[in-house]
Amino acid sequence: MISGRIASRSIAVLLAGATLLPVGSASADPEPPASGPEAELVPGVPHLLQLWPTDTPDQALPPEVYTPTPEENAVEPKDAPDETNDLVEYIPPMDALEGVKCSQEAGPHQRQVERWLKLEVDGEQSPADCRAIRAFQIKNKIKPAIGFAGPVTWATMQLVAARKNPNAAKKCPVRTYRIACVDLDRQLAWVQKGKKVVFGPVPVRSGRKGYETRVGSHRIYWRHKNHVSSLYNSPMPYSQFFSGGQAFHGVYGNIFTAVGSMGCVNLRLDEARKLWGVLKNNDQVYVWGHRQEA
Numbered sequence: 001m002i003s004g005r006i007a008s009r010s011i012a013v014l015l016a017g018a019t020l021l022p023v024g025s026a027s028a029d030p031e032p033p034a035s036g037p038e039a040e041l042v043p044g045v046p047h048l049l050q051l052w053p054t055d056t057p058d059q060a061l062p063p064e065v066y067t068p069t070p071e072e073n074a075v076e077p078k079d080a081p082d083e084t085n086d087l088v089e090y091i092p093p094m095d096a097l098e099g100v101k102c103s104q105e106a107g108p109h110q111r112q113v114e115r116w117l118k119l120e121v122d123g124e125q126s127p128a129d130c131r132a133i134r135a136f137q138i139k140n141k142i143k144p145a146i147g148f149a150g151p152v153t154w155a156t157m158q159l160v161a162a163r164k165n166p167n168a169a170k171k172c173p174v175r176t177y178r179i180a181c182v183d184l185d186r187q188l189a190w191v192q193k194g195k196k197v198v199f200g201p202v203p204v205r206s207g208r209k210g211y212e213t214r215v216g217s218h219r220i221y222w223r224h225k226n227h228v229s230s231l232y233n234s235p236m237p238y239s240q241f242f243s244g245g246q247a248f249h250g251v252y253g254n255i256f257t258a259v260g261s262m263g264c265v266n267l268r269l270d271e272a273r274k275l276w277g278v279l280k281n282n283d284q285v286y287v288w289g290h291r292q293e294a
Contacts, residue, residue: 038108038151038258041090044144057232058262059245060211064230065222077226077237080252080269087142088254089152100146102130107149114149116157125149152256155203158186166190166201172286173217180220180248180279182206182265184213184289189248189265191278199278202271206291207246208260218242218285225276236264238272242285248275260291 095103106125107113114121117132130147137145140156166188167174172181174195182189182204190200206213220240227239227249241247246263250272267275 041150042093042096043088044091044096045088057229057234058264059229059236059247060231060262062244063222063227063241068224073225075226084252084254085268085270087140087152087156089142089144089148089150091144091146091148091150095146095148102134103146103148105148109151109154110149112154113157155187155256158188159201159203162186162188162201166197167192171288178279178283180283180285182213182285182287184287184291187291199275202267203255205255205257205261205266207263209293211263213246213263213265213287214243215287218287220279220281220283220285223281237269238276240276240279248272259293
């Protein structure tokens with residue numbers, strides 16, 4: 001499977017000399033992967049040791065809308081590998097190689113994690129910080145539990161804090177009908193009907209710089225359970241399109257990556273399957289905020 005960056009660059013070469021298309025179109029080359037501290041991290045489980053995994057390219061252009069046959073709808077997308085849902089933290093390469101029990105390094109989300117755990121907020125890793133972070137990681141089955149304040153730990157804290165009332169800030173409209181809420185700031189999504197949450201919240205991955213998921217009010221206009229991107233020939237299981245080529249859909253890889261998607265709202269496959277059973281055509285989708293990248 002090729003990365004979105006490679007696919008996009010290849011298309012740009014083919015279209016060299018043609019009229020330039022707006023940013024976010026099929027030929028726009030995305031920003032390169034982050035060069036900040038998160039870009040230097042690696043998965044903390046030895047057999048997964050690699051640079052940040054490439055994401056599944058999305059559907060940059062609106063799909064051809066048609067009515068799938070009952071036979072087509074009866075086919076369920078293949079399951080994701082079991083390890084896809086594992087919460088594998090990204091840690092410094094030396095920590096991964098040495099197999100440390102408690103990281104002495106300050107993570108990219110050190111201050112946020114310290115604040116969440118009600119520790120002294122100084123951005124510096126201390127033995128007390130490490131013990132508190134490790135306790136959270138062990139409780140939430142984050143591996144390796146070495147006390148490093150990485151992106152998976154922070155994303156899990158965001159999710160835990162939102163579970164009781166994801167719309168506490170009242171940023172998603174409350175209506176009598178279903179609304180799919182997408183909070184780009186926290187990288188979370190849920191569905192509510194009135195004040196009742198009927199799905200989620202769940203972690204998501206939204207669009208990267210240059211391919212941002214469009215904010216505002218949208219509606220589900222087409223659903224395709226076994227969609228394959230016509231641009232990248234990449235699977236987009238349980239696709240629910242709400243704005244041009246942007247859709248909710250499942251992915252077969254990790255959603256906790258240093259850079260975002262190519263515009264779609266990516267979910268883990270089992271959660272995309274559940275969302276498929278909740279939303280229908282013409283349901284409203286409300287998107288706000290901004291994805292933060294390293």
